[in-house]
Amino acid sequence: MVGLGWFLFALGWLAIVSVLALIFVAVLNAYGYLLKDHWIQIKITPMIGILIFGALLVLIGSILSRNPS
Numbered sequence: 001m002v003g004l005g006w007f008l009f010a011l012g013w014l015a016i017v018s019v020l021a022l023i024f025v026a027v028l029n030a031y032g033y034l035l036k037d038h039w040i041q042i043k044i045t046p047m048i049g050i051l052i053f054g055a056l057l058v059l060i061g062s063i064l065s066r067n068p069s
Helices: 002-030 044-064
Strands: none
Touching: 002 044
């Protein structure tokens, strides 16, 4: 279970960091810092859902990866 815990922990952080990076790139693009045409259109509701899901994965992974000693 410890290996599964670390896997879920890493997967949760990957989800959180990737969503935050996507939002950061979209904000930079919206203000015209990256490209002239606004090619990234994101919906914020699924991003919030993915952030909550990632946080739950981190929580479950941290609980499972603890040593029961």
